[in-house]
Amino acid sequence: MAExxxxxxxxxxxxxxxxxxxxxxxxxxxxxxxxxxxxxKLIGYSLGLGIVLLFVFIWISQTxxxxxx
Amino acid sequence: xxxxxxxxxxxxxxxxxGLFVFAxxxxxxxxxxLLGWGxxxxxxxxxxxxxxxxxxxxxxxxxxxxxxxxYLFALVITGIGAAAMGARVGKFILGFTLIFWISTVCWxxxxxAYIAATPDKLEALKIPxxxxxxxxxxxxxxxxxxxxxxxFLPGFAGVLKEATRPELFIKTAIVIMGAALGAKxxxxxxxxxxxxxxxxCASIEVYLIDWALVYLIARTVFKFNPEWAAxxxxxxxxxxxxxxxxxxxxxxxxxVVPIMVSSLVVVFSVVxxxxxxxxxxxxxxxxxxxxxxxxxxxxxxxxxxxxxGAIVDALVRAETIARTGVKYEAGWILMPAxxxxxxxxxxxxxxxFILAVIWCSxxxxxxxxxxxxxxxxxxxxxxxxxxxITFFVMLAIALYSKESLKLAxxxxxxxxxxxxxxxxxxxxxxxxxxNFRKLWQQGFGKLAAVYFVCLFGxxxxxxxxxxxxxxxxxxxPVVAG
Numbered sequence: 250m251a252e253x254x255x256x257x258x259x260x261x262x263x264x265x266x267x268x269x270x271x272x273x274x275x276x277x278x279x280x281x282x283x284x285x286x287x288x289x290k291l292i293g294y295s296l297g298l299g300i301v302l303l304f305v306f307i308w309i310s311q312t313x314x315x316x317x318x
Numbered sequence: 319x320x321x322x323x324x325x326x327x328x329x330x331x332x333x334x335x336g337l338f339v340f341a342x343x344x345x346x347x348x349x350x351x352l353l354g355w356g357x358x359x360x361x362x363x364x365x366x367x368x369x370x371x372x373x374x375x376x377x378x379x380x381x382x383x384x385x386x387x388x389y390l391f392a393l394v395i396t397g398i399g400a401a402a403m404g405a406r407v408g409k410f411i412l413g414f415t416l417i418f419w420i421s422t423v424c425w426x427x428x429x430x431a432y433i434a435a436t437p438d439k440l441e442a443l444k445i446p447x448x449x450x451x452x453x454x455x456x457x458x459x460x461x462x463x464x465x466x467x468x469x470f471l472p473g474f475a476g477v478l479k480e481a482t483r484p485e486l487f488i489k490t491a492i493v494i495m496g497a498a499l500g501a502k503x504x505x506x507x508x509x510x511x512x513x514x515x516x517x518x519c520a521s522i523e524v525y526l527i528d529w530a531l532v533y534l535i536a537r538t539v540f541k542f543n544p545e546w547a548a549x550x551x552x553x554x555x556x557x558x559x560x561x562x563x564x565x566x567x568x569x570x571x572x573x574v575v576p577i578m579v580s581s582l583v584v585v586f587s588v589v590x591x592x593x594x595x596x597x598x599x600x601x602x603x604x605x606x607x608x609x610x611x612x613x614x615x616x617x618x619x620x621x622x623x624x625x626x627g628a629i630v631d632a633l634v635r636a637e638t639i640a641r642t643g644v645k646y647e648a649g650w651i652l653m654p655a656x657x658x659x660x661x662x663x664x665x666x667x668x669x670x671f672i673l674a675v676i677w678c679s680x681x682x683x684x685x686x687x688x689x690x691x692x693x694x695x696x697x698x699x700x701x702x703x704x705x706x707i708t709f710f711v712m713l714a715i716a717l718y719s720k721e722s723l724k725l726a727x728x729x730x731x732x733x734x735x736x737x738x739x740x741x742x743x744x745x746x747x748x749x750x751x752x753n754f755r756k757l758w759q760q761g762f763g764k765l766a767a768v769y770f771v772c773l774f775g776x777x778x779x780x781x782x783x784x785x786x787x788x789x790x791x792x793x794x795p796v797v798a799g
Contacts, residue, residue: 272578276764281541287680288537288544292530299526306519307787316512316792 325404328486333704335395336493340708343497343733346725347715351375356735357385361453363431363443372735373728389418392739399486406480413481421460421746428456436636438645450640452632457625457745461591464749475750484747485559488621491740492656493704498730498737499656500712502649504723506795510653510713516788517611517657523784524615524658525665528555531780532772540768544681545569548673549576550765554772556669557662558583558618564666564697568674570682581753582762582769587622588752594778595629603637607792608785610634610651614658615781618773621744627655628741650794654785660702667697 326334345352354373362368369381376384393414400410428434433455435448449455467475475482503510533551536542542550548569553562559580566576594617602609613626631651638644674689716726 272574273762276546279541279543279546282543284534284537285681287676288533291676292534295526295530299523299530302519302526303523303787306523310512310516310519310788314512314515316509316516 326402327700328403328483329489329700331399331403332486332489332493332701335399335490336496336701336704337707338395339490339494339733339736340497340711343729346729346732347722351728351732353732353735355379355384355387356391356732357381357388358735359425359429359453359456359738361429361431361434361439361443362426363445365426368426368429372732385422388735388739389415389422392418392736396481396486400480409477409480411481413478417478417481417743417746417750420463421742424460424463424746425453425456425742428459429453437640438643450636452636454629454632457629457742458592460742460745461588461749464746465588465752465754466749468750468752469754478750482747482750484619484621484744484751487740487744487747488624489699489701491737491744492620492624492660493701493708494733494737494740495652495656496705496708497712497726498649498734499653500709501716501723501726501730502647502653503709503713504716504726507717509650509792509795512792513607513654513657513789516792517614517654518661520611520615520658520784520788521661521665524662524781525556525669527784528777528780529669531555531776532768535772536768539771540764542768544677545571546575548677549579550768552666552669553579553583553618554769555777557620557659557666558587558622560620560663560699561666561669564670565673567697568670568693569677578762578765582765583618584748584752585754586769586773587617587619588748590617590773590778591622591626591629591748595626595633598630599633599637603634603641605786605790606634606638606646606651606794607654607789608782611654611658611785611789612782614655614662615785616778619748620659620663621748623659624652624656625741625744625748627652627659630655645797646794647797654789656705660705663699664702666699667694670694670697 339353342352351373354371355376356372357369358372359369360367366381369385371377371379371381371384379387393411396414397407397411400414401407428451431439431443431445431448433449433451434453435443435445436450436452440446440448451458467478499510529551532555533547536547536550537544549562549566549571552565553559553576555561562576562579562583565571566573566579594613598609598612602612609630610627613630614623617623617626631648634651635646635648638646671689671691671694674693678689712726712730716723
């Protein structure tokens, strides 16, 4: 990716002390938002697809890409 | 990012630098050895023999002169690159010079025979024992030196800062490395194609399984809101900094969110870099390709992952020689690590696009906001294109005839000097940008906790399981004779 390993937002790199403080406060005060149904679907579909594809990939790998020298 | 507006990005620069070195390496096909003067480091007992030109065509050149030429060449090409990026060139030259020479001292130290020599070399070196760590121990020493600078010498780290660019260095190294892997692939096309396809499969699995699990845990166990949970999931499960930033952009998180995640990614990737290669040496030496792919899947950030692959390549080969006497060809164990990491990088743009569509259309609908497919291209890592160009061009050349294969190997040996150099600079730089104090700063605790739990709880182990599924039983070619 084009971005740097540690993005430089100020002379010292990373966040300013003020930015960090406000984020720390925000994290402390963060309220729990229950999982929305779209998030549940995203997680479910992602895991499901991952498991299904795993078996497909294993079959293709062993059938067409055995890796013999 | 701010840097992008001032000049070309590090990503494009690594593409150009890598291709430039690759093009010079092709000179051997025209009878001109344009990079043979590059300094190759040997395992040494006498410092005077520690370095020499990589090509016999330059054997009259003293080792120190070869080293100085290597420094000047690297300084000029990266210095021009720094100017093209809009960096402060004077500060870059100073920083690069210091990083180069400190790293070189570390590299030499790592090649000291009592540290580096493999069992088959002890007799020739006339020493009774060694730590059997191979010359790649120099990478670890450079990393430790970088960590000391980054964590205990902030003033000095500031002097180096303009040239402390691990992403630029590793991406350049990867583009250069494509040629060497292409030449290797020509000798065993079946194995190389298996590594490519299986690496692709492993990468897709990591995306689908790891991301969902980390997101679920970040949201339900650690109670993060979606703005924090998505970049965290990408940073922890996919590819560290790049993925966290891409995801942050995709879901329109405030820029500070992925930046905060990124600072943790770097720290944890150093921990992984110091631990996993040695675990692989002990527990996976008998499954070398699994060990290599595990580094690509489990270690976050391009730099740390490919660097871990390089160390594992050396350590596992040394361990195999020590235990069985079998000598694997160098570079093959690094191939699955690089392949998986590159496919992971390639998919970041697609994954970010999918998340952007979901966030934009369902989770946080903002009036008039649209997601464009071109975003995939904008987020596509350009250095990957460079890697595939060097890989397939060299593969095609090497497959042409036996003579072209021989020349391809010569070319790769010369460019390999610069691949190793950029690896070395990566190790030092990763150490220098890793700020471990972040871990115990107030407020980072919750972020660090979710990272720690997910990474060491299951990300590493799922990566290992996927590597076992796709790479178990594959073996690198054995050195003849």
